[in-house]
Amino acid sequence: GENVGLHLPTLSVQEGDNSIINCAYSNSASDYFIWYKQESGKGPQFIIDIRSNMDKRQGQRVTVLLNKTVKHLSLQIAATQPGDSAVYFCAEIGDNYGQNFVFGPGTRLSVLP
Amino acid sequence: NAGVTQTPKFQVLKTGQSMTLQCAQDMNHEYMSWYRQDPGMGLRLIHYSVGAGITDQGEVPNGYNVSRSTTEDFPLRLLSAAPSQTSVYFCASRPTRNSGNTIYFGEGSWLTVV
Numbered sequence: 001g002e003n004v005g006l007h008l009p010t011l012s013v014q015e016g017d018n019s020i021i022n023c024a025y026s027n028s029a030s031d032y033f034i035w036y037k038q039e040s041g042k043g044p045q046f047i048i049d050i051r052s053n054m055d056k057r058q059g060q061r062v063t064v065l066l067n068k069t070v071k072h073l074s075l076q077i078a079a080t081q082p083g084d085s086a087v088y089f090c091a092e093i094g095d096n097y098g099q100n101f102v103f104g105p106g107t108r109l110s111v112l113p
Numbered sequence: 114n115a116g117v118t119q120t121p122k123f124q125v126l127k128t129g130q131s132m133t134l135q136c137a138q139d140m141n142h143e144y145m146s147w148y149r150q151d152p153g154m155g156l157r158l159i160h161y162s163v164g165a166g167i168t169d170q171g172e173v174p175n176g177y178n179v180s181r182s183t184t185e186d187f188p189l190r191l192l193s194a195a196p197s198q199t200s201v202y203f204c205a206s207r208p209t210r211n212s213g214n215t216i217y218f219g220e221g222s223w224l225t226v227v
Contacts, residue, residue, distance in 0.1 A: 008153055034215060043117075043203055043218035044156070089155060091216075099163065100146070100171065101216055103155035 008087060010108045019077040021107045023090030028071060030092040034101070035064055035075045038087045047075070047088075077109075085111045115139050119204050119219035126194040126226045134189040134222050136204030144207045145187040146216075149173065149200040156203060162187055194226045 031052040036044035063076040091101040146161035158171030162181040178190040204219040
């Protein structure tokens, strides 16, 4: 893959505020998307997923929005807490066989006290 | 339920040495894969397998070999380590090779090649 930069985009939010993390995906044929959270020194953990026949899905304190027209995915976190500080990745099914995921470079979320 | 288990957690190798990163899952998942994660970059697929006896290359396969003799295990081999292989490696699995199934990750293996 191409080098998209050595430094992750960083989003800093105040504790209690809402966070919005954005992701652009590449394959217009992708039909399944996932958001992952990765804390320091750990593996990625599933947060929420969405299929291409939906444009919004809600979980506990999280909402994923899908805009297929502009190939854009966003993750909204309500009432952001210190424990939400992590790197967040979006992932799409990146091949036409529906086998392998392609991951975005990630966004670092820092929650300020 | 252990999920996806990787060993070792940390390893330092000298250039030219070989080693194997072990991965095991106890969820009877058909699909397993190895990713590497480098600073500022997303996870990049090295190799994957859609079932025992079947493996295929991902985005960055050079310098790595894999095998899948059982459903549970998917080891990643570095035959002659290079400094460019310094990275964090994640093994992952999911129930089937079809889309619509969440992929589960191990805790990662930190590899440094000096």
